[in-house]
Amino acid sequence: MKLSENQQKMLQTLPGVDYVLELFKTVPFFENIPKTVIVNSIRKTLESRRKSILAADLSIDEDSLSDDRIIELVETAVKKAMALNLRHLVNATGVVVHTNLGRSLLPTEAIENIAFIAGRYSNLEYDLDAGKRGSRYSNIEDILCEISGAQAAMVVNNNAGAVLLCLDTTSRDREVIISRGELVEIGGSFRVPDVMAKSGSILKEVGTTNRTHLKDYENAMNENTALLLKVHRSNYSVIGFTAEVSLKELVELGNQHDTLVMEDLGSGTFIDFLKYGLVKEPTVQESVAAGADVVTFSGDKLLGGPQAGIIVGKKHVLDQIKKNPLARALRIDKLTLAALEVTVRLYRDEAIAVRRIPTLRMLTMNIKEIEQRASKLMENLKKIDAFRLRLDLIEHSSKAGGGALPLLELPSKCLRIQIEGLSANTLEKNMRKNSPPIIGRIEDNAFIIDPRTLQDDDLPIIESAFENVLKRA
Numbered sequence: 001m002k003l004s005e006n007q008q009k010m011l012q013t014l015p016g017v018d019y020v021l022e023l024f025k026t027v028p029f030f031e032n033i034p035k036t037v038i039v040n041s042i043r044k045t046l047e048s049r050r051k052s053i054l055a056a057d058l059s060i061d062e063d064s065l066s067d068d069r070i071i072e073l074v075e076t077a078v079k080k081a082m083a084l085n086l087r088h089l090v091n092a093t094g095v096v097v098h099t100n101l102g103r104s105l106l107p108t109e110a111i112e113n114i115a116f117i118a119g120r121y122s123n124l125e126y127d128l129d130a131g132k133r134g135s136r137y138s139n140i141e142d143i144l145c146e147i148s149g150a151q152a153a154m155v156v157n158n159n160a161g162a163v164l165l166c167l168d169t170t171s172r173d174r175e176v177i178i179s180r181g182e183l184v185e186i187g188g189s190f191r192v193p194d195v196m197a198k199s200g201s202i203l204k205e206v207g208t209t210n211r212t213h214l215k216d217y218e219n220a221m222n223e224n225t226a227l228l229l230k231v232h233r234s235n236y237s238v239i240g241f242t243a244e245v246s247l248k249e250l251v252e253l254g255n256q257h258d259t260l261v262m263e264d265l266g267s268g269t270f271i272d273f274l275k276y277g278l279v280k281e282p283t284v285q286e287s288v289a290a291g292a293d294v295v296t297f298s299g300d301k302l303l304g305g306p307q308a309g310i311i312v313g314k315k316h317v318l319d320q321i322k323k324n325p326l327a328r329a330l331r332i333d334k335l336t337l338a339a340l341e342v343t344v345r346l347y348r349d350e351a352i353a354v355r356r357i358p359t360l361r362m363l364t365m366n367i368k369e370i371e372q373r374a375s376k377l378m379e380n381l382k383k384i385d386a387f388r389l390r391l392d393l394i395e396h397s398s399k400a401g402g403g404a405l406p407l408l409e410l411p412s413k414c415l416r417i418q419i420e421g422l423s424a425n426t427l428e429k430n431m432r433k434n435s436p437p438i439i440g441r442i443e444d445n446a447f448i449i450d451p452r453t454l455q456d457d458d459l460p461i462i463e464s465a466f467e468n469v470l471k472r473a
């Protein structure tokens, strides 16, 4: 391809890396930036300019190759390179345990303990009484037993890992009986049948999607049956003509045949949500009291702690699980332990747990408080531009999220926002590109903000984001 005279001239004008680097010696912004980052950013900027010239991009002229303009572009590239990829954002969706947005927020005291333990040596695997090597599980076992009522406990990386570890330990090459109504898929590709296959256990499904009876389990049992498994449906519900076997009945059946019974509770909670006007979610204490040999659940769903897979149950079973070499591959790290111990301890006083654990606080938040926040935000936004902003308070509902309480609609008061001359999609994109990003919902061509999941310092962020959008629009 033959280049035009103008293109050739511009290619000649394009400065070299060393020339631009020299320019930066005088720009204070670059003082604390590693030189490799600056050089890479210069290279990238010049390369993209060169490509634009070769592509005969009409937006490129001599002006866009000036020193000032190049400095500006490199500055943007450097800022991008220096910004962390994992960053804070504003959750305005009203989904409390939002799996894509980081699930549970930790209580302040758990955050402080992470920071404290992170920079210091600890007795992570050291038995201070015996003066020799200890187990990392022992630091968390006593409080988990105290709260759940179980004989023994341990913790791994997440609940998917906990289920895998328990099945691998109890049921490798043997049969696990599970109801067809409980062969669930949890978001992020956790499928109960696939995890069972990975553990080397043999899936024996019984019953139908909507109805499973005790005799279905009983008829399927034989000398190769290792386990009766109950899985919480988590993200869906079966309603209408249904029947399922309770954990208690399964435990009785298991006892008669000397067969282990395990429950994957999924989310797992230590408090009864019914007490707070929400729907019934089986508690960990109830599963333990019903006599399950093993119960597994997540640390960062309704429990409101860090990502972890918690296993509680009978001591003789837990002893086997702890010895499984797979446990080493799935082990929990010390920062998670530091956060989990503090979070679980808060459950010693339920009133304190509900106040101090953000997930619980948001789930049980009073509608009055939500309404106050929504009104305050509305008033502040009105001050920015009462003419172009169309603001309405609407009745709406929030969600628990995290594959928990799927049918629960938490009554909420949301702020419905439209900007004259701007589509809801464009507004949503602007909010998402804000720094920090603001993630909300779009409904009926409006941007919806649910105050339930907003944190204390989120209001000014939202206000300045709207100020910027309005300036540009």
Ligand SMILES: *Cc1c(COP(=O)(O)O)cnc(C)c1O
Pocket: 158, 159, 160, 161, 163, 186, 190, 231, 232, 233, 234, 235, 264, 265, 266, 267, 297, 298, 299, 308, 309, 402, 403
């Ligand atoms: C969420 C869930 C899991 C996976 O838990 P993670 O902690 O996300 O690994 C497993 N089983 C059920 C029933 C769940 O709801």
